[in-house]
Amino acid sequence: MLRSTRAIRRFDSLIRNCAVLLIVAAGVLAAPEEAHARIELGATAQEAEATVGCMFPLTGRAGLYGRDSIGGIKLALADLQAQSGHKPAPKLRVIIEDDRSKASFAQRIATDYVERDKVRFLCGVISSGVAQAVNRMARERGVLFIGTDHASSRLTIEEFNRYYFRLSNDTFTSMAAGARYLADLQKKNKWKRLVYLGPDYDYGHVSWRDLKSNLDRLGVRYQVAGEYWPRLYEPDYSAYIEELANTKADIAVIGLWGGDFVSFLKQAISSGLNTKMLIANFDTGGSYDVLESLGRHAPSGLILSSRHHNNWPDTARNRKFVADFHKLEGRYPTYTAEGAYSGIMAIGHALAKAGKHASTDKLISTFENLRLSLPEDPDGFSSYIDPLTHQVMQAQAIGEVVPSGAFPPAQVMLSNWTVYPAEALRPPAELIQERRARARQASPVVQPPRKEE
Structure with a gap:
């Protein structure tokens, strides 16, 4: 089995490190990747009442998610002004730089934001490994970090600190919904064997832990047919797919x-x-870019979800967000657009409630009691921050792939939804306390490879 034992993982890591050394040696003669220019949105430095320093990948394999995040920020700044009524919205200056999905690079950017730009908030980040590095720096400096689309639940449970808040679903939320879906499915088709494949760093490992934890809490009886850990940005999954097939999992x-x-x-x-x-991805598999990649045929056997859907909920608020993004960017958004939108909206609303010159302590208290209506909220529900974890609590919808030309160029979308309310996906207080106590004696988390695209 591929990467299924600790010894094989060590051998694979050794081979990968040797390959990285060869790549680095070869790259000495190559021109360095051109850095993406700094982007500034909103108020000028002179006008701004608060500066927000955001980090996203703008180049490489994850670059689309960074670019969509910028689109979401633009919409949030416009909506804050439109929703302010008679009371002027806080004047936000938003700075964005390319973190290249690298922890050390993002830490340098964040430090520069704090020391040179005097930001009151750090924001964004797509990779959980990068977010953990930025989070440590933010805690040390006492700067608020508003996370958007990185998802490891370790950040809000084991590594919780008062300066960090997350405005998109985390792995616990997604896997709690996934576990409930699988529990209901087992009652219908009597599945028994489950296999997992995820990236070999903290996000992948925590996702698997959160799924198993939620299945166990629900009393689901199942057999683990295997677990596989490809590297981040793996170019060829054929050997892993062959191994998955050989497990004969359901x-x-x-x-x-x-x-x-x-x-x-x-x-x-x-x-x-x-x-x-059946192939399931409960956290990001239903993102628009994934659906677009499937072409004209709706393959059977897929169960997918995401942190935002363009066609769910079918509310005026979500339809407006999707239409506004398409008008602005000329394409439909991936889930990261709504995550970045939510982060900036939360900052704007917190400043408006606490006061534009509020202390950090006052802002933390305001965030802990924050409720706001976001595009992914079904009618009658508003997203809110759980004060115990600083994690936003939101509903989650899981769907099946069906033919649809409503959002071209994608020719399939998700439908036949199963929706789970936010309260059903909230981690129990005793689980949070247990994990935090255990973390004090735990080994270091697994970080992404140093060499990334």
Whole structure:
């Protein structure tokens, strides 16, 4: 089995490190990647009442998610002004730089934001490994960090600190919904065997832990047919797909995201894996870029969800957000657009409530009691911050792939929704306390490889 034992993981890591050294040596003669220019939105430095320093990947395999995040920020700044009524909205200056999905690079950017730009808020970040590095720096400096689309629940449970808040679903939320879906499915089709494949760093490992924890809490009886850990940005999944097929599992839960999941899914469908077992991705698999990649046919055997959907909920607020993004950017948004939108909206609303010159302590208290209506909220519900974890609490919808030309160029979308309310997905207080106590004696978390695209 690929990467299924600790010894094989060490050997694979050694081979990968040797390969990285060869790549670095070869790269000495190559021109360095051109840095993406700093982007500034909103108020000028002279006008701003608060400066927000955001970090997203703007180049490489995850670059689309950074670019969509910028689109979401633009919409948030416009909506804050439109919703302010008679009371002027806080004047926000938003700075954005390319973190290249690298922890050390993002830490340098964040430090520069704090020391040179005097930001009151750090914001954004797509990779959980990068977010953990920025979070440590923010805690040390006492600067608020408003996370958007990184998802490891370790940030709000084991590594909780008062300066960090997250405005998109985390792995616990997604896997709590996924576990409930699988529990209901087992009552219908009597599935028994489950296999997992996820990226070999903290996000992938925590996703698997959160899924198993939630399945166990629900009393689901199942067999683990295997677990596999490809590297981040793996170009070829064919060997892993063959191993997945050989497990003869009933369901494969995939923890890959972005271009990695797109690449995996194309190869998996080509090999017919989806005809041998159900393929589920409960956190990011339903993102628009994934659906667009599937082409004109709606493959069977896929169970997908995401942190935002363009066609759910079918509310005036969500329809407006999607239409506004399309008008602004000329394409439909991936889930990261709404995550970045939510982060800036939260900052704007917190400043408006606490006061533009409020202390950090006052802002923390305001965030802990914050409720706001966001595009992904179904009618009658507003997102809110859980004061115990600083994690936004939101509903989650899981769907099946069906033909649809409503959001071109994608020719399929998700439908046949199963929706789980936010309260059903909230981690129990005793679980939070147990994990935090255990973390004080735990080994260091697994970080992404140093060499990334």
